[in-house]
Amino acid sequence: MATSSNAQAQIDLHRELAPRYAYRYSFPFSRLFQQDWHAEMISHVPKDSGRILDLGCGTGFFLAELEEQHPGSVGLDISHDMLKVSGEYVPGARLVTGDAERLPFKPGSFDVVFCKGSLHHTRDHVGFLTHCRNALGDDGVLIMSEPCNDNPLIRAARALLYRRSPHFDVGDQGFTRKGIVSLCEQAGFEVTRVKKYGVFAYVFAGFPDHIGILRLLPGNALLTRLFLGLDRVLCALPGLSLLGFHVVVVGRPRR
């Protein structure tokens, strides 16, 4: 596979991150959080959707859940090292090493394309989304969750983290709600749903490899459930939804 410089940077970055992801998802409370996030994304799948692609499936925890509900789901990732971990969790799934910016599928191959945290690792966002559009059938659905930077404090913290931390690439960036909707529209999608996801549960249960406090607390699963409930309320309230760390976007190919 010929690779662009960003693609190579992502392959190198995720070679280091693959064991970290396995650790991150190894705690019951962090899996509880991830399962809630996945359920939010899966709730947008239309009935009778059979052909599902998880673009940037990483170490495959989401794909494993998809596979249970939609056997035959396909996972694609640019990082062979991330996919190697996937192979352990979803031995039955079809895993493809490839670049989302040059998808190796025929147009209209899928009913649903998921992207959970992969768009912000690419540089040509409209190009990436146009590939998603082409991979979908006319009645298909794109379901994404990406870092949201509507809140200036979150934007500043994220910029610092992406610049300083060896666990990010300096060119990675979050999106504003308005910005990501516009990117989807430029790629030929009609955006049908946008909602914020993740405040306290995202911070405290999402990344135990970075923020480890819940690891040390008894009752961390209960606390995670409480945070998830609180986050749901916050993300549903206009004004307070600014606190959301991610934005979930659902789009359909424009006719």
Ligand SMILES: C[S@@+](CC[C@H](N)C(=O)[O-])C[C@H]1O[C@@H](n2cnc3c(N)ncnc32)[C@H](O)[C@@H]1O
């Ligand atoms: C933040 S991780 C998310 C992984 C997984 N979706 C999850 O939620 O655990 C981003 C993933 O996108 C992948 N990725 C980055 N650029 C990509 C590209 N151009 N094509 C395919 N995958 C890519 C990375 O290798 C990584 O596995």
